[in-house]
Amino acid sequence: MPRxxxxxxxxxxxxxxxxxxxxxxxxxETAVDAYLQRDKGLCKYVKQNETAINTAQxxxxxxxxxxxxxxxxxxxxxxxxxxxxxxxxxxERIGDQSMxxxxxxxxxxxxxxxxxxxxxxxxGEFAGRMIRSAVQALLDGDAQLAESVREMDDDIDxxxxxxxxxxxxxxxxxxEFTQQAMKGILIAKNLERxxxxxxxxxxxxxxxxxxxxxxxxxxxxxx
Amino acid sequence: MPRxxxxxxxxxxxxxxxxxxxxxxxxxETAVDAYLQRDKGLCKYVKQNETAINTAQxxxxxxxxxxxxxxxxxxxxxxxxxxxxxxxxxxERIGDQSMxxxxxxxxxxxxxxxxxxxxxxxxGEFAGRMIRSAVQALLDGDAQLAESVREMDDDIDxxxxxxxxxxxxxxxxxxEFTQQAMKGILIAKNLERxxxxxxxxxxxxxxxxxxxxxxxxxxxxxx
Numbered sequence: 001m002p003r004x005x006x007x008x009x010x011x012x013x014x015x016x017x018x019x020x021x022x023x024x025x026x027x028x029e030t031a032v033d034a035y036l037q038r039d040k041g042l043c044k045y046v047k048q049n050e051t052a053i054n055t056a057q058x059x060x061x062x063x064x065x066x067x068x069x070x071x072x073x074x075x076x077x078x079x080x081x082x083x084x085x086x087x088x089x090x091x092e093r094i095g096d097q098s099m100x101x102x103x104x105x106x107x108x109x110x111x112x113x114x115x116x117x118x119x120x121x122x123x124g125e126f127a128g129r130m131i132r133s134a135v136q137a138l139l140d141g142d143a144q145l146a147e148s149v150r151e152m153d154d155d156i157d158x159x160x161x162x163x164x165x166x167x168x169x170x171x172x173x174x175x176e177f178t179q180q181a182m183k184g185i186l187i188a189k190n191l192e193r194x195x196x197x198x199x200x201x202x203x204x205x206x207x208x209x210x211x212x213x214x215x216x217x218x219x220x221x222x223x
Numbered sequence: 224m225p226r227x228x229x230x231x232x233x234x235x236x237x238x239x240x241x242x243x244x245x246x247x248x249x250x251x252e253t254a255v256d257a258y259l260q261r262d263k264g265l266c267k268y269v270k271q272n273e274t275a276i277n278t279a280q281x282x283x284x285x286x287x288x289x290x291x292x293x294x295x296x297x298x299x300x301x302x303x304x305x306x307x308x309x310x311x312x313x314x315e316r317i318g319d320q321s322m323x324x325x326x327x328x329x330x331x332x333x334x335x336x337x338x339x340x341x342x343x344x345x346x347g348e349f350a351g352r353m354i355r356s357a358v359q360a361l362l363d364g365d366a367q368l369a370e371s372v373r374e375m376d377d378d379i380d381x382x383x384x385x386x387x388x389x390x391x392x393x394x395x396x397x398x399e400f401t402q403q404a405m406k407g408i409l410i411a412k413n414l415e416r417x418x419x420x421x422x423x424x425x426x427x428x429x430x431x432x433x434x435x436x437x438x439x440x441x442x443x444x445x446x
Binding site for chain 1: 234241243244245248268271274278362
C-alpha cells in the first residue's frame with residue numbers, strides 16, 4: 001500500500017513539474033512577444049507569470065523534499081526526485097531571464113522603434129522548443145532526446161554570437177541606434193541563457209536515466 | 224488579520240489559474256506542432272500534459288471551493304472566485320480539445336502525408352493568443368481586453384469556415400485524400416472550439432468586472 005501511495009505522489013510530482021515547465025515556456029514566449037510587439041500589457045503578464053512560477057516552484061520543492069524525507073526512496077526514484085529538484089531550479093531561472101527580457105522591453109518603450117537585424121522570434125521559439133523537449137525527455141526517460149537538446153544548445157549559441165556581431169556592426173554604422181542595439185544584445189544573451197538552462201535540464205535527465213554523471217564526463221573530456 | 228490571509232489566498236488562486244492557463248496554452252501549441260510535424264512523441268506529451276491539467280484543475284477547484292466555504296466572500300471577490308471556477312472548466316476543456324487534435328494526429332500517422340490548403344499553425348497561434356489575452360484580462364480586470372478576445376472569435380470562425388470549404392473542395396478534386404482532409408476538417412473544428420472556450424473565459428471576465436451578465440445581454444440581442 002505505501003508503495004502505491006508513493007507512485008501516486010511521484011506522478012503528482014510529474015504533473016506539478018509539467019505545470020512549472022508550461023509556465024516557464026509561457027514566460028519566454030510572452031517576453032519575446034512583448035519585446036517584438038512593444039506591448040506593455042504583455043510585460044505585466046510576464047511579471048504575473050513570474051509570481052505564479054515562484055509559487056509553483058515552492059510547492060514543487062516542498063513536495064519533493066517531503067517525498068525524500070518520508071519515503072526514503074532508493075536508486076532510480078531517488079535520482080528522479082533529485083533531478084526534479086534541480087530542474088525546478090532551472091525552470092525558475094528561466095522565469096528570471098524572461099523577466100529580464102520584459103524589463104529591458106519596458107526600457108525600450110521610450111526609445112524610437114528600430115528594426116534590428118536579429119530574428120528574436122526564431123531564437124525565442126528555439127529556446128522554447130528546447131525547454132519542451134528537455135521536459136519531454138524527463139517524462140519519457142528518454143536520454144537520446146535529452147542529448148539532442150544539448151546539441152541544440154550549440155545552435156542557439158551560434159545565433160547569439162551572430163546577433164551580437166550584427167548588432168555591434170549596426171552600432172558602428174548607425175551610432176544613433178546604440179541604445180536599442182544594446183538592449184537587443186542583452187535580450188539575445190537572455191535567450192542564450194534560457195537555452196543554457198534547458199541544456200542543464202537535459203543534462204540532469206541524462207544523469208537520471210543513465211545513472212551516470214554526464215556532467216563529470218563532459219568536464220573530463222574538456223580537459 | 225483574516226482579510227490579509229484571504230487576500231493571500233486569492234493571490235495564490237490567481238497563481239494557480241495562471242499555471243492552469245499555461246498548461247492549456249501548451250496543450251494547444253503542442254497538439255498543433257504534433258500534427259504539423261507528424262510527431263508521435265509530441266502526441267504523448269499532449270497526453271501527459273492532459274494529466275497535469277486534470278491535476279491542476281482539481282487543485283484549483285478545491286482551493287476555490289474552500290475559499291467560498293470558509294471565507295464567505297462578498298460582491299467583487301465572490302464574483303471573481305465564481306469566474307475562476309468557470310474559467311477553470313473552460314481551460315480543462317481546452318485540454319480535452321487539444322487531446323482530440325493529438326488523437327486525430329496519431330490516426331493520420333498511418334496515412335500518406337498530404338499538404339493541406341489550411342494554415343493550421345496560424346489558427347493554433349491565434350487560438351493560443353486568445354487564451355493568453357483572456358487570462359490577462361482576468362488578472363488585470365480589463366473588460367476592454369476581454370471584449371477584444373470576443374471579437375477575435377469571429378476571425379477564427381471565419382478561418383474555420385474557410386478551412387472547411389477548402390478541404391471539401393480538395394475532397395471533390397482529389398478524392399484519394401478524403402481521409403486526410405476529413406482529419407483536417409475535424410482539427411480545424413477543434414481549434415475553433417478552443418477559441419470558443421477562450422471567448423467564454425472573456426465573457427466571464429466581463430461578467431466579473433462589470434458585474435453585469437453580458438451573456439444574458441448577448442442572448443437578448445440575438446433574439
